[in-house]
Amino acid sequence: MTELKRELSIPPDVESNGGTEILRLFISGGALSLSMQRAFAEPEAWGRLLAQLASQAADLYARETELSAPEALADIRIAIDAALDQIESGLSPLN
Template sequence: MAEVKRELSVPPDVEANGGTEILRLFISGGAMSLSMQRAFAEPEAWGRLLAELAQQASAIFERETAMSAADAIAEIRIALDAALDHIESGLRPKN
């Protein structure tokens, strides 16, 4: 049986002022499924976006679990660094 699709609400400022959706991410069957579009002129803006996501995720962990936001950020950083190292190793030219 298929899972029910659950979507988040549009943020109030976007409801009031409009905006462009740049990322849609779902967990389906235990895996991430996403669609996205380039929204920034420079790639470093994506770094700032990832940092904002980490900050908001750490706040959720602090609010909903016994973990502090600082501990959550530390764990997120370790996992992000490892994942980026893995990705980067696949992008290096083979000699």
């Protein structure tokens, strides 16, 4: 049986001011599925984007679970470091 596609709404500031979508992520069949385009001149900007994403994810966990934002961010940082180590070793970070 096929799972229904669930999409997030477009942020209000993008609705009113426009913008360019650079990343779309889904979990499908238990695996990550994504499409993306290069949006920055330098790859370091992706690092800043990923850090901001981690911060917002930590805030979300703080609002919806018993974890504090700093605790969630620390857990996210540990997982990122471990996943990057796996990638550098030639392994899939989702294993």
